[in-house]
Amino acid sequence: MKQFFTPSQLARILREESPCKHGHTIVDLAAGHGDLVHPFANSFSDHILVDIDEEAYSILKKNFPNASHLLGDSTDQEFITKIKNLNKKIDLSVCNPPFNYRNR
Numbered sequence: 001m002k003q004f005f006t007p008s009q010l011a012r013i014l015r016e017e018s019p020c021k022h023g024h025t026i027v028d029l030a031a032g033h034g035d036l037v038h039p040f041a042n043s044f045s046d047h048i049l050v051d052i053d054e055e056a057y058s059i060l061k062k063n064f065p066n067a068s069h070l071l072g073d074s075t076d077q078e079f080i081t082k083i084k085n086l087n088k089k090i091d092l093s094v095c096n097p098p099f100n101y102r103n104r
């Protein structure tokens with residue numbers, strides 16, 4: 001699967017510009033290795049990190065050992081129900097969804 005991970009400098013800028021910098025739970029619905037969520041991590045006590053790719057998921061578990069990790073398709077309604085069933089009040093959701101370049 002083609003993957004583009006957020007450069008750390010850009011992730012820091014996004015955190016600086018975010019209206020929500022602190023809270024209880026943050027979720028990343030397509031977390032990759034966690035590069036986007038990383039600068040937010042210390043300001044949130046709880047992290048829900050999702051990825052569909054098994055390799056990214058295993059790296060995510062190493063990078064964020066204390067997070068709730070979910071392997072699966074975050075666009076799937078049943079999967080969203082699974083997140084809801086964690087019964088956590090989510091303060092912030094971040095996502096850098098997959099995309100492709102089209103050659104014209």
Ligand SMILES: C[S@@+](CC[C@H](N)C(=O)[O-])C[C@H]1O[C@@H](n2cnc3c(N)ncnc32)[C@H](O)[C@@H]1O
Nearest residue numbers: 005006030031032035036051052053073074096
């Ligand atoms: C563009 S990368 C961004 C990764 C990370 N959030 C970042 O910014 O560095 C997109 C990620 O979404 C994952 N992904 C793609 N489709 C997904 C889906 N339907 N549900 C969950 N994750 C998905 C990919 O495996 C990949 O790790």
